[in-house]
Structures are given as C-alpha cells and as structure tokens.
Amino acid sequence: MKFRRTSTLVATAAAVALVVPASIPMRAQAQPIDGQPGDRAAIGLGNMFYPFSPAPGLQASFPHLALIDQVNRTGQRTPEVWLSFAQGPDAVTNTVPSGVLVSRDGGATYTDRRDDSGVETLAMMRRSNGEYIAPKFIPEWTDRGPAVITKVSADRGATWQERRAVVTPPPGKTFASTGFDRGIRVHKNIMELPDGRLIVGAYGKFTEDQRWSAMLITSTDGGSSWSVWGVINGDNSVGASEPSFSRTVDGRLIAVLRGSPESAGLMQAYSSDDGRTWTAPTRLQAPTPTVSGAVEPSVVLQPNGQLVLAYGRPGNHALVSASGNGDDWGNYQLLQNNVPPRNAEPTWGSSANMTMVPLDGNRSLVAGDTCAPWGCQPYNETYAIWARQIDAVGPGTGKLDLTTMLAEGRARITADVLTDPLFPQTSAAGAVDGSSDKHAAARIRPGSSVVVELDQVYRLNKLGLLMAPGVKQSANIQLSTDGRAWGKPEVKLRDRVDSALAYTEIQPTEAKFIKIGPDGNAPLDAVTELEAYAADTDTFENDPVNAPPRGWVRNSLAQVVDTAPQTGTPRTAGFGSRRALRLLDFATDDIATAQRAFPARQQVSIDYQMMGVNRQTGTIVTVKGTDASGRSVDAYHFLIDPISREIRQYDGRAWNSLGQLPAPINPNVWAAVQITADTAGGTLKIGDTSFTTRPPTGAPTALNALAFSSAGTAPKGSSFYFDNVRIR
Structure with missing residues (x-):
C-alpha cells in the first residue's frame, strides 16, 4: 500500500464490472484433457x-x-x-x-x-x-x-x-x-x-x-x-x-x-x-x-x-x-x-x-x-x-496424508520429545503437521530418534525431511516392515542447513515403520516435517485441487477435490485423507471419465477405494489393453450399480450379470474394490464379495490402462469419489 493521488474516474455503463464469483462451476469438456505430468x-x-x-x-x-x-x-x-x-x-x-x-x-x-x-x-x-x-x-x-x-x-x-x-x-x-x-x-x-x-x-x-x-x-x-x-x-x-x-x-x-x-x-x-x-x-x-x-x-x-x-x-x-x-x-x-x-x-x-x-x-x-x-x-x-x-x-503422486492418518489414530509417532509450555505444537504430532515453523516440530532429546508407524505396509519410493530449520543438522532414515528389523539407511542427510523439506527418491521398499535418527555428525535436534510417498499408488494428496489428476489422461468432468458434501459431521473428501478424485456427471452430452495408463503387462492387480455421493447411475471401471495388432480394446468393462447391487460386465454386445452384492453400497460410504486380471480372465472383488469375470473382450495380448467413468452419455446426476488407486 502506498499513498497516491486519487485517480480521475470516468464511469460508464461498460466500466462497471462484477466481482469474480466465489466459485465457478466445473464445465463439461468438449474434448477430454490430460492432467499435468506427475513428475514435475x-x-x-x-x-x-x-x-x-x-x-x-x-x-x-x-x-x-x-x-x-x-x-x-x-x-x-x-x-x-x-x-x-x-x-x-x-x-x-x-x-x-x-x-x-x-x-x-x-x-x-x-x-x-x-x-x-x-x-x-x-x-x-x-x-x-x-x-x-x-x-x-x-x-x-x-x-x-x-x-x-x-x-x-x-x-x-x-x-x-x-x-x-x-x-x-x-x-x-x-x-x-x-x-x-x-x-x-x-x-x-x-x-x-x-x-x-x-x-x-x-x-x-x-x-x-x-x-x-x-x-x-x-x-x-x-x-x-x-x-x-x-x-x-x-x-x-x-x-x-x-x-x-x-x-x-x-x-x-x-x-x-x-x-x-x-x-x-x-x-x-x-x-x-x-x-x-x-x-x-x-x-x-x-x-x-x-x-x-x-x-x-x-x-x-x-x-x-x-x-x-x-x-x-x-x-x-x-x-x-x-x-x-x-x-x-x-x-x-x-x-x-x-x-x-x-x-x-x-x-x-x-x-x-x-x-x-x-x-x-x-x-x-x-x-x-x-x-x-x-x-x-x-x-x-x-x-x-x-x-x-x-x-x-512438487513432483510425486503417491504422497501419504500423514497428518490425517495420525489425527484419526491410524498412525503413531514414538519420540522422546522436549516439550515447551509456550508452544503446545512442539510435540510428536509436529513432525507431520504441515508446518515448517521451528516450534511446530518434534524437538527431541540429543541422540534419540523419531519412529513413525503407518497404518499398513506401503511400497515407499520417496521421502522428504525437514530437520531443525536454519541450523546445521544430520540424520539417517531407515525403513522396516515390523519396527524391529531395520534396513540400511535409505536416506543420509549430512551437515545440512535447510529451510524446507529435502526430498530423496529411493528404490521402492516395503515399509510400515519410518525411523529418523542421528548419524553422529551434526546433531539431529528436531523433525520439523516428514513426508512419505508410495510407489504405484495415486493418493491425490499431492495433486492440485480443482484440476484433472496428474498422470491421468482423457479426463472429462474429473477433478481432484478437497471438499465433499457434508452429512452432518465434518469429513474430508478422501478415504481417511484430505483429497480424492471426483467424477461428477451433470451433462447429458458427456461422460465423466479419467484414464490412467500403466506399463503393458499380461497380468495386473488393481485396488482402490470408491464412494458414491449422488448415485442415480452406477459407475463403470474399465481395464484396457491391446490385441495382437496393437489395437486398443476394452478388455474388462464392469458396471457397478450400488443401488440395485447388480454387477455387470460388457462383452462387446451386451451387459452380462456377474452377480449381486449382498447389500446396497450406501451413499457417502467408502467401499474397497480389487481387480485381479490377466489376458484370459480374472476376479472382481467389492468389499468382501468376489465375482469371477467373464473372458475379456477383444482378445487382448496385454493390459495397459485403467479407466473410471460414469454410466453412459445421456444419464446424468452421478457423483463418485475414488482414492488410493494402486496398480501393480
């Protein structure tokens, strides 16, 4: 702000403008668009x-x-x-x-x-x-x-x-x-x-x-x-x-x-x-x-x-x-x-x-x-x-929401923390609270370590660490599946003076426990912030909101969101996390869809979480592939109807029933979905119920993509959320 002479104003009808609205509804895409790359x-x-x-x-x-x-x-x-x-x-x-x-x-x-x-x-x-x-x-x-x-x-x-x-x-x-x-x-x-x-x-x-x-x-x-x-x-x-x-x-x-x-x-x-x-x-x-x-x-x-x-x-x-x-x-x-x-x-x-x-x-x-x-x-x-x-x-699409995981009691941090009565945020939770302030940290006793226990085993491929900011620090990061047998240090940070997280990509390693400890050089005074990323998993936690998911292609009416309709009690958009991918089909001339490519293979295992908010129509999940000539085919094309409980598979000519769920999938409730398939057949599992698939369509010789979509062009009014999409 600087004090200036008042400008001379000449108001005309054309000069009067409306303030930008508080929010702009998403629009149907005439042409599907690709999300931004996930590696930048x-x-x-x-x-x-x-x-x-x-x-x-x-x-x-x-x-x-x-x-x-x-x-x-x-x-x-x-x-x-x-x-x-x-x-x-x-x-x-x-x-x-x-x-x-x-x-x-x-x-x-x-x-x-x-x-x-x-x-x-x-x-x-x-x-x-x-x-x-x-x-x-x-x-x-x-x-x-x-x-x-x-x-x-x-x-x-x-x-x-x-x-x-x-x-x-x-x-x-x-x-x-x-x-x-x-x-x-x-x-x-x-x-x-x-x-x-x-x-x-x-x-x-x-x-x-x-x-x-x-x-x-x-x-x-x-x-x-x-x-x-x-x-x-x-x-x-x-x-x-x-x-x-x-x-x-x-x-x-x-x-x-x-x-x-x-x-x-x-x-x-x-x-x-x-x-x-x-x-x-x-x-x-x-x-x-x-x-x-x-x-x-x-x-x-x-x-x-x-x-x-x-x-x-x-x-x-x-x-x-x-x-x-x-x-x-x-x-x-x-x-x-x-x-x-x-x-x-x-x-x-x-x-x-x-x-x-x-x-x-x-x-x-x-x-x-x-x-x-x-x-x-x-x-x-x-x-x-x-x-x-x-x-x-920054780069990376598999970021774990450690903040929410800890707040919900699904993760645990063990540390010998030096508390400060002036700053209650100086605590074990300070290690994953999203703040780089020196007081919002797990400040620990000299020579001690911080151990983070995750809610399950993940294949981690990237770690970010901010020690005590502004002063020289050193640390090692080790991983373990059981918290007892620790591997060699995956990350070695030596004599660093950092102001932000320092990231290290590692070979994908199975881990449920992360230990940050001293290395004998400069001290490790605090873990101010820790981030962990899972390989082969799209968590959407590191994707920009209100934009198509990174690394996904041919997106239409598909956005990463951090809000969801409230149901009387506050909730996050994701499955125990802040963000999710939402497909919102409000158009009669478009399909809500998002597609994720993966390296071609003959067998694939896919699992994810799904939640329906508006469920006037079901949702379609497709495993795509190529035939012997290299032509793209929809190898497996499933329709999941949470209201009728019917599960169907398309064979290129008609929808065929694979069976029914024992109960409807209630709105605003997450359901686990797992697909295990190869070029000859497979299994679709929703919750605890498994369905044997029909043979794939189009004689695929390889599988190479996953797609979510709404149930057809003319039907509208469906809203489905997807999270923790893992492809192996």
Missing part, C-alpha cells in the same frame, strides 16, 4: 471466498494476513489466521482503525472481530518467547525521525500494548521529512533469526538519495528499538519499494520489490548474510507480461520447497519457482481480475495489494481486495476482501 511441479487454485464483504459504502481494502500456529484440544495443529484491512482513506492522515478478523480454524471462517486490538497484521508473528508482535505500517514523526509503533501481546492476542522507538538510519543517512511523509513505511514479512533478532521489510526515502529505498529494519529487543539492518537497493541506482522477503531452498533470503518507476516492473535481489547485504536488484524474469508495472508483491516459501509469488495491477496474479530459489518463475495463474475490459482506468479493480501465508506443506492462503478507496466508484463503493488457496505442489 504443478499448481492449482482453490475456489474464491470472501472473509469480509460489507454493504456498499463501507470500506475494506489493503488486506494483510498473518498465520500463527496453534493446536486444538486433541493436540492437532489448527492455525490462527489474522486478517487486517483498511477501513478508511489511503492517506497518512487516516484515523479510522483497521478492521481485524481472526480465524481459529486455519483460515476457513473468520468469526472473531478484533478491531479493538489496534493491530495491523502485515508483519505479525509469534516470537520464541511466546510474545505476539506486530509493527504498524505508518510511523510517527519525531524531531529525531520516524518512530515505529509496535503492538505486542503476552496473552496470545487477548490484550495489546504499544512500544515506540525511533528507527536508526544507516551511517551517513537521514530519513527524509519531505517528499515521503514520515520517512518510512513498515512493510510486510517479519522473521526471527536463530539469535532472536527480528528483521522486518520496510521502505522509505533518505535525504541523501534521489530514489526510494527498500530495506530491512531490525530489533534485538522486541521492538523497543529499531535500526536499518540492510538496504536492498543499496547504491540507489534503481528505486524500489514494497519489499516482500522469504527464505529460499538454498538458505538465502530473496526479496521481491516494486520497481520505481512502475514501468521497471517487479525486481528481485538476494542476501547470503540474513539481509545485511544484497545483490543488485534485477528485473524479475517470468513467462508473463503481468510482472511489468506490477505492485505489492508477496512471496512465500512453502514447506515443500515451492516458492510462491503473488502480485497485482491490473488484477491479481501468481507465479511459482519450482526450484524454491526464484530462478525459474513459471506456472502462472490469474487469481482475480474484475477490471472492466473497456473504458477502465489503470487503478480500477483490485488495489493490487497482495498478502499470503503458507497453510501447510503444499498450500498457501492468498488474499486481496476488489477495489481501493481511490478506485471504487465504478463499483458503487462495494468493497470486499477475497481469499483463495494456492496449491503449489
């Missing part, structure tokens, strides 16, 4: 929702998010998300307090109104001493220069006090009292270094320089004093403001800046000494022109190592660096755009102020506004704060 990074967007949408005439702009890890009564991580926004004019003289909303359920609902706190959440965190701290955007001006107002709370945000401290400029510099009112703005992002030092983004103007400066300011005493820690555009050869900074995977700091003039576009710079010195800012390289003239960036390193960038003007946009180092920006996504296509001023629509926090391993929550005080007349002064999740995932 991908991105998806959750549906838009509105944490705050007041009546016309009530202002709400320039949102800022802060996330603070908490746990619920059962010890499971349930983050607080604080949201503040401006309710008055974009001017330094604005005296209207910020609106403040608090979510106690990880950013889903915002029911706690805290305008009375006077807090602004653009640079808010919880320190290692348990204190909440939040410096305010606009300082006071004193005869010694700008004084930062810092809000602090010792009781988890219930009450707040203020600390005021003049900012000490760099040697030989003074903050300008003219040309930049009050000399400095405290901007977004705050970080606590291992020694307790706080660093915060800021920007301002020095009397000795011609251009604005982006910088970090620092405090070693919780906001009782502040000084400039490092100027990002140090030689002032380019102007910069509105910095957002984050760790990179390789441990540096990256800062993304608003260039000055705006035609300079977004810029980025790096620091290898925690922000004291910086490389010269360079123009951010991206495969989209939207970074030109962009403002108010927000950058976040997710626990999975995906570096996510949000920015705006016009509209709101996102990019991802798959390397986690900001050297390969891609996977562009449009987040929101309500700028009229004709007769629009550049500042209409969203103010472009972006804010973002990491929710868990592969999700971030981003928020913006629909218009700013200087550009909301075309929308008849109708303001709103919107939010949505960005799903930036």
